Amino acid sequence: MYAPEFEYHRAATVAEAIQLLSSNEDAKLIAGGHSLLPLLKLRLARPSVLVDIGRISELKGITISDGTVRIGALTTHWEISSSHDLEHACGIMAEAAGGIGDTQVRNRGTIGGNVVHADPASDWPTVLTALGAKFNIQGAGGSTRTVEPGDFFVGPLTTTLGEQEVLTSIEAPTLGHHQRAEYAKMAHPASGFAVVGAAVVVTVEGDVCTAARIAVGGLVPVPVRMTSVETALVGKALNQENIAEAASHASNDLQGEILGDFFASAEYRKAMAEVEIRHALFHATEVSHH
Ligand SMILES: Cc1cc2nc3c(=O)[nH]c(=O)nc-3n(C[C@H](O)[C@H](O)[C@H](O)COP(=O)(O)OP(=O)(O)OC[C@H]3O[C@@H](n4cnc5c(N)ncnc54)[C@H](O)[C@@H]3O)c2cc1C
Known part of the structure; x- marks a missing residue:
């Protein structure tokens, strides 16, 4: 099905994009279009105006300094997965980006569009929650604010981003010498x-594990921190037995709504959460396992 008709504007700067959002009541931003265009074609979104931010250079690129990785919202999954600097500074981000969709999706899809779309099945919300990332947002009149993932994701396809706001960049701490991180899905x-x-x-x-941040996604409307698993890990040697024991606490943290569909039931997904936590921990700590 074709997308419904819309007016098209291309913004050259973030300020211009915000101005266009403010002056057109029913306007929506478009970046790579990989999430928005399917919504238009399915008539699940019908904006009368699309504001194309795809060529705004201030929204692109990866910088690493003072223990912080900063990724512009318009940076594509491919650019993230192929950054050698990022692989050294925070390898989990390059790894997660490389596992997204297929080549076309990675070439066009952006990290900003991914988190703003807030699909429960997306990888970035889970990874960024575990990393303790921050989302930098710009609004009308040059106002800026910074939000943590826990305050950003509200539910499926819903965030706290205002209608006249632009996600400008995402920041995450680089991994320290004693830190390991892994994403398994x-x-x-x-x-x-x-x-x-x-x-x-x-x-x-x-x-010995002295600190842990663990998040799961895909099976829940918004990413969930696995605080019971984290508590069970801290102070323990990261061997196969302790990892399996800690992961078995996952169901304590999954008390809210669990998503299910014809491909994988809620019950199955809940059981798989424990398995994927174990996988991620085994890979992060290089504990051999079957
Ligand atoms: C076949 C397929 C497979 C996929 N597989 C995966 C997968 O394995 N894992 C995964 O995580 N994702 C997957 N995706 C989703 C993909 O990662 C997203 O579609 C993509 O990253 C969205 O980015 P975009 O730039 O295309 O966003 P767009 O479609 O342009 O925009 C999406 C939404 O974000 C808003 N938006 C975009 N940028 C900004 C901004 N800077 N500030 C404010 N609002 C903004 C738009 O208004 C829109 O509401 C898949 C998608 C497809 C089509």
Whole structure:
């Protein structure tokens, strides 16, 4: 089906994009179009005006300095997956980007469009939650604010981003010498979207875990921190037995709505959350496993 008719404007700057959003009540931004165009074709969105931000250079690129990775909202998954600097500074981001969709999706899809679209099956929300990322947002009159993932994602396809705001960049801490991070997902075979995804960031001194941040997504409306699993890991040696024991606490943290469909039931996804947490921890800590 063709998209409904819309007026098209191309913005040259973030300020111009915000001005166009403010002066057109029913306007929507378009970046790579990989999430928005399917919505238009399915008539799930009918904006009368599209504001193309795809050529705004201030929204593109990856910079790493003072222990922080800053990725412009318009940076594509391919640019993230192929950045050697990022692979060294925060390898989980390059790894997660490389596992998104297929070549076309990675070439056109942007990290900003991915998080603003807020599909529960997306990889970035889970990874960025585990990393403790921050979202930088610009609004009318040059106002800016910074939001953490827990305050940004509200539910499926819903965030706290205002109608006249632009996500400008995403920041995440670089991984320290003692930190390891990994993302494991059970991917839908047709799209690559996460049926269940688990992201772990652990600090390991000697062979003991001294801190952990773990999030799961795909099976829940918004990413969920696995605080019971984190607590069970801290202070323990990261061996196969302790990892399996800690992961078994996952169901304590999954008390809210669990998503299910004809491909994978809610019950199955819940069971797989524990498995993907284990996988991610085994890979992060290089514990051999079957
Ligand atoms: C076949 C297929 C497979 C996929 N597989 C995966 C997968 O395995 N894992 C995964 O995580 N994702 C997957 N995706 C989703 C893909 O990652 C997203 O479609 C893409 O990243 C969205 O970015 P975009 O630039 O195309 O956004 P657009 O479609 O242009 O925009 C999406 C939404 O974000 C808004 N928006 C965009 N940029 C900004 C901004 N800077 N500030 C404010 N609002 C903004 C738009 O208004 C719109 O509402 C898949 C998509 C397809 C089509």
